[in-house]
Every structure is written in C-alpha cells, then in structure tokens.
Amino acid sequence: MDDPAGEAAEERARPEFRVLGPFEVLVHGRPLDLGGPRIRTLLALLIANAGRVTGVDTMADALWDVDATPGTPRTVRTYMSRVRRSLAPVAADLIETRAAGYVLRLEPALLDAREFERLAAAGRAALAADPVTASDLLTRALARWRGDAYEDFAGTVALLAETRRLQALRLGALEDRVDADLATGAGEALIGELTALTDRHPGHERLWGQLMTALYRAGRQADALDAFTRARTVLVDRFGLDPSPRLAGIHRRILDNDPALFPARPVAVRPAGAVRNDLPGDIADFAGRETELSRLLSAPGGVAHSAPTAVVIEAIDGMAGIGKTTLAIHAAHRLAGRYRDAQLFIDLHGHTCGQAPTTPAAALDTLLRALGVAADRIPREPDARAALWRAELAGRSILVVLDNAADAAQVRPLLPGSPGTLMLITSRRRLVGLEAAHILSLDVLPEATAIALFSGIVADDRAAAEADAVRDVVALCGHLPLAIRIAAARLRTRPAWTVAHLADRLRQAGRPLAELSAGDRSVAAAFALSYAHLDAAQQRMFRLLGLNPGPDIDVPAAAALAAVPAAEAERLLESLVDDHLLQQPVTGRFRFHDLVRQHAQATVQADEPEPARTAALRRLVAFHLHTGHRGSRLLDQQHPPIDVGEPPPGCVPAPLADDTAAMTWFDGNHQCVLAARQAAEDAGWDTWVWQLAWTLDNFHYRRGHLQPNITSWLAGLAAAERLGDVAVQARAHRRLGLVYGPFGMPAEALHHLNRSLALAGEIGDTLGQAGVHFVLALHWTNEKDDERALEHATSAQELYSALEDGKWEARAFSLIGACLSRLGRHEEARTHAEAGLARCRESNDVYGQADALDSLAAIAADTGRHDEALDRSRQALSLWRHLDNTYRQAATFAAMGDAHQSLGHADQAREAWQEAITLYRAGNLHPAADEVEKRAANWSRTPTGNV
Known part of the structure; x- marks a missing residue:
C-alpha cells in the first residue's frame, strides 16, 4: 500500500508538478530551474498530455506557430534534450521517446491538477450522504488553485482544451461546494460569495438558484425575489433564454414560503451511530519505531483509561521525510478504538512551499464542520471560534491529528481545554512553546529497520539475494524513510532491474532520489460573447491587459501598456469594469477575475500581432523601471544614480513628488515591479533585469524585504554576467553582500563582498571599493569582530575623502x-x-x-x-x-x-x-x-x- 505520508507536504522528496497557477516544478519544496520559455512550454505540453503521446508537430506548432520543415523534428529533439536536462535532478526518465513523439509517465499524486480532480470527485460523491465531508473535500480541492490553469501559456493553442476543461471543473467544484454548505444549513454566510459569482458567471442558473436560496434563508425574501428578476433579465437580454423550470421552481417556493428551502435538520451529517474518521489509510509495511510507537500507545486517555484528568498532546518533530506523518497515522489507527466519538485529521500546511500555512481560524472552521457543527453556527471571530471548538470537545472521546504544523502559535488555538481528547501533532519544528505537549523527536532509521522497510516494499526475492546491494541502497538513501520508499517503489515497478543496478543509478551524479517515481495520470466558460460586444478600443485594452504579468494594474501603467493618455486609459478601464470584465478592488487599481484573465491572455495571443505584443510589454516594463528609478532616487539620493535612458514612445512614467509619494507607489506596486523584473528576465532584456533590481533595492531595504531583494539581485547578477558588464557585477555582489548579512547568511555575504571588492579593483572603481569597505564594516560588526569592522570603516572613510564625497564620508x-x-x-x-x-x-x-x-x-x-x-x-x-x-x-x-x-x-x-x-x-x-x-x-x- 502507498505510504500515506507521501501525501504530506512535509515529507515530499519527489517532484511536484504544479499547473493550477504559475507553472513550476518543486523539489524538496523549492522551485526547479526549468530553463527558458520554450523548454517550459514543451514540459507543460507533456504534462497536459501525460500518459499519451505528444506529437512533434504539436510541439513545433506550440513553439513557432509555423508549418513543419525538414529540420523541425531535429530542433524539437534538441529542445527535448534540454527538457530532460532540466529534469535531470529529479525525473528525467519519466519522459519516454516514441516514434511519433514523446510520452510523460507521471503519477497522479505528483500533479496538482490530478489531486484537485481526485478531491473534487470525492467531494461530489459524498455530497448526497455527507455534505460536511463533501464541503471539506471540495474546499481542499479548490485550495490547490493558485491562479489560472497553465496561466503562463495563455497563447499556446495546444493547451487551450486542457486549460478550459480544468477551469470548467473548477467552477463545477465551486458550485458543488456551495451546495454542500447549503445542505448543512448555511445561508447568510454564502451571500457575498454568491453575489460575486453571479456577477462573474451570469449565465450559470445554478449559481442564481443558490443565491436565491441563501438570501431566503437569511430572512431576505424580497432580495431573493429581486435576484430572480435580475437573473431572468440577464438570461433573456444576454443569452436569449428563459429561466429553466428548476430556477422558476425555486422562485415559486420562495413566493410560497416553502419550508423545503431549509434543510430538514440544522446539519446534514452521517447516519446516527456513525463515527467521523478522517484518518488517511494506514500502511501494511510500517517498519521499526518500536520505542516511539510504544510511547504513543501508552498515552493516557480514551475509553481504555478511566476518568482522564489531563489533556494529552504528543508533538512529533524531525526532518523532512523522517516519517513523522507515517508514525502519527499508524499510531492513530492503533489508538482509534479508544476514541470512539471521532478521529480527525487536518494538514496545517506549515511547510508547504508556495502555500501559506492554514490559519488557526480556517483550521477551526474545518474541524468544527467535521464534528457536525452547522456553518451558520461557526463564529467569525477567531477567539469565539476557538471557544466553540473547546466546548464541542468537552465530554467527548476524540483523537485529532494536526499534521504539518508551522509553529506553536498556529497550534495553540486548536488545543482542547478539557480531558478526553488526544492530539498528535507533527512538525518540522520542535514545538517547545506548547507547554502541555510531550515532545517526541525522530531520527533516521537504524540499518536493520531501513533494510526491512526496503525489502517489505520490494516484496520479492531480489532484496534477499542481494543483501550487500540493499545495504548500499539504504545507505545511499541516508536511512531516510521517504527516500527508501521511493527507491524501493521504483525497483518494484522495474522487474528487470537488480538491486545493484538501482544502487549504481543512485550513485550517478545528477540523479537524486526524487527522480525515482513514475506512473500514469489520467472547460472553462469562455467570454467571447462579452468581448464581441466591446468596441475596438475596449477590445484592444482588454487584450493588452492579458500581457500584464502583475497581479493588478493602475491607470498610469495601463496607459503605458496601451500607449494612450491616462484619461483615455481610465475611461477604458472603467468601461471594462462596467462590463464585468475587470474588477476594481480599490480606487485606481484594476484586476481580472481568474477566468477572465485566461480569456484575455488567450485573446491577445490570438488577435494581437507579435511585434505589437512585444512593444506593449516593453512599454509596461519600462514604465515600472522609470517610475521605480525616480522613486528610488527620492528614497536615498546619496546612492550614485544609474542611466536608464529614455522611456519608449507611449510610456509616460508616473509622477512622484517626494519620498512619501515614492514609498506609497512602491507599497502599492511592489508585486507588479517584481513581476516586471521577471518578465524582463523571461524576455532576455538583461539590462532592464539588473536595473530593476537596482530600482527595488532602496525600497526593499526600508521595508526589510530581504528575500525579494536577494532574488532580484541574483537575477541582476546573472544578467550582468551575460552582458559581460563587470561594473554591474561588482555592484550586484555588493548589494547581495549587504542583504545576506541581516538574512542570517554571513558566509554568503562575505563571499559576495570579497568578490565585489576584487571586481571593483580590477576596473579601478574607487567609489565601488569604498562602498564595499563600508558594507564589510557592517558585516564584521554583525559578526562581533570590531577590529576588522573598524579597519574597513576606516578604509571606506579614507576612500570617500579621496573622492571628496563628503556625504558618504560623514556616514x-x-x-x-x-x-x-x-x-x-x-x-x-x-x-x-x-x-x-x-x-x-x-x-x-x-x-x-x-x-x-x-x-x-x-x-x-x-x-x-x-x-x-x-x-x-x-x-x-x-x-x-x-x-x-x-x-x-x-x-x-x-x-x-x-x-x-x-x-x-x-x-x-x-x-x-x-x-x-x-x-x-x-x-x-x-x-x-x-x-x-x-x-x-x-x-x-x-x-x-x-x-
């Protein structure tokens, strides 16, 4: 049986392919460098067609949008070899070459889209019998989405069908989740969400019916009837359709005050006498951990112990892949009989890359629903929600597994207040802040246990016949349980391999264990009608907004993107808001709904010529560069300026009066400038890449945004190296040295500073040398070496004096x-x-x-x-x-x-x-x-x- 811990984020050592938002492949929770846009496009095509052959012609069309030539197959093969090199650290052998093209063999669990489909299908299946469980499953499914499906590839025609299919499934899962919430008695809590959904999807009668029901349950009968009137008007005027009998039936029941519009009971839960058990499946090949398991099984509490007098909390910690979740789930199954009221499980996402930890309030909502608490009974205030949770636990015999906790603060509001509950908590951090918890720290497996685990998974005579090779394999796996499971599973699916062959593969450079996984894996509504009703100027603005790499946009940036005056840009943006093709979350800022963004991205690729797309994107990136450069100069005029040239025609930077205006602009546009830098990097505009890093530097320093600054300057350094610009390389190394220190990475800081000093010396940059000495003084101050700090501070002062730079000499x-x-x-x-x-x-x-x-x-x-x-x-x-x-x-x-x-x-x-x-x-x-x-x-x- 598969390891249930393999689904836990804290133990994932295998690659994670994520397409429900920005495209990325994660290894050990970190993004893998996939290379340029064409390599990323080919990999996305393989993922969308995983288990099926992706033809060479399809790949060529996606890359060049031209007919195949005699040299096309050879060029595609060249790019495919680069794809394999990009995946070499994790999964190169997942790609198989066929006569007609290529096939990607991918386990469903490794792709977020397939996990979404699995959870959504399970939720839909549970909807009729257990809406509480259905809501939980569907909520977890929808949480997989981080943006639009394949949103980096809006213009790739070969991906449109898969993209639209996933977007349609997303909307369907959302409607199913609302139905589940309605079945538990929810009403008023859904009104805001459903109002927004009907605005975005006016042709979906199911959403209108859900909104009418929610309004009626909230005691707003007149508003419910008005919603029907609006739905009928939209359906007739926009689509030429009359309301369906089902929607008309809801309207009649509202008029008649039909009690059937309320659920028969406040909560539709499982049949009487059934016990809620959310535990993932146990595994048959669990090995070792006898001491740790014995301790957990001896915890007091449950029906096997009389009159419990204390809350029992066991916090299991250890490194990623050590088996914390496996142990907790295995122990929970052994203990389940003692806690007969419920056995609950929740992943708190404390260490899930790219996903914020689950807030205590959100976790409490999930747990309360699992206990059968109606949605309308769950308070909004976190403290009140925690109090209700404690009250629901009181007097019950319940086991709760809190998996993948971030820290004690995340867990503390979830703790029970009275005896009778056992909590098993897993975390990479030792939760010493939980005063009442018993701490259990895990280490790697002893050799004998590691061999037993490997042999049990392989389940044939190869392990027994090659004892020395097995010992080598588990040693190469570092006796880490998750790595052993992956290696053993790989061997089990390759009957022709020997254990020695597996050991040899694992020894090869560039072939980490994460590659040892394989397997098979098994439409969104379009907005063409709304787009067709726009005039030419509106259509052009709508299309070009699909090029915006940032999360939103303001009027000056949109004016630069479209090369129109600001007043015209504002008029067009406001008109698109009126047509429900844009949102205005705050005054002056505009953003797409997720599905509309996808349509805009596809439309601009289809309808806007490539030169026009490139020119528009250059204007937008230049807008952020020139506005940000002005802002950075206002924040600190002591830093020597850089020459960013003149903005391209049609690009008018935003006016910034002073440093206060500059900080306000940066605060509002930080993510947009970061996205512009990434767009410049993707497009190969290397000069703009390092200039945007410089532009962001002062703001990052003032706000303490160290990680974004490191990321920006690393990109700037790489760009400078591609350009062969030694002066910029020296500057980039200096800024990296300045930021790595406060980030807690002194060795990296010193490396960059020494490199900067050497490069500045090579080109005779005295001012740069003075700057490096100044930062080195700060570095050695942080390292408590004041003699070295004084030496470098004095060198900086002397060089500034020689340069007659009085302001920096004063500092x-x-x-x-x-x-x-x-x-x-x-x-x-x-x-x-x-x-x-x-x-x-x-x-x-x-x-x-x-x-x-x-x-x-x-x-x-x-x-x-x-x-x-x-x-x-x-x-x-x-x-x-x-x-x-x-x-x-x-x-x-x-x-x-x-x-x-x-x-x-x-x-x-x-x-x-x-x-x-x-x-x-x-x-x-x-x-x-x-x-x-x-x-x-x-x-x-x-x-x-x-x-």
Missing part, C-alpha cells in the same frame, strides 16, 4: 564611531560620531543623521549614560519614521528597550521591545525578532525585570 565617520565604542575607545568614538552627525546635518542627509544618532545612542549606552542613549534613540526614531524606514525603526526600538531596561523602566522596555519584534516580524526578519524576544523573556525572569 563613514558615524560607523567608525560605533566601532570604536564597542572597542572601548569611547572618547574617540564620540568624536567621530559627532563629526559624522554634524556633516550630515550640513548636507541635509537625513538618513546619515539618523544613522549617526543611532551610533551616538550606542556609545552613550556603552558608557552607562542610558538617559542620553534613550534621548539619542528617540531622535533617531523620529528621523527613521520620517523616512518611513521600518527596518531601521525596529533596530532603534530594540535599543530603546535596552535603555529602558537599564533604567529600570519595565513597562517602557517591554513596549519598545514589542514594537521592534512586530516590525521585524512584519518584514519576515524572524531571527532578529527572536533575538529581541529572547532578550525580553530573559529579563522578565530576573528580579529586576519584575520590578
């Missing part, structure tokens, strides 16, 4: 002061920092002033003058707030907390530290937040901290 003086203070040379430190502050004030360098004030605060703290330190920090904080630099505000708040602590101000210290923690967490700077949190916790446990 270097402040940095030298901070280094000297930590070395105990306090008077020298104060002299340098005060000189830096004075020079920054002379040049009106607000950033430099704030930096100098932070240094002076640190010097005052080091010399015991905590009142002065607090005053300096307050001045710095005021300037950081003026600059809207939340990253530096956090550090200043932390210093203020330290000063308050030294002065015995308990409440003020805690308040300042909490501000720092909040700001760090908002910027995903969790190591820094953890450090402040630890400092506050340690102090609160001391006698002084309790004053």
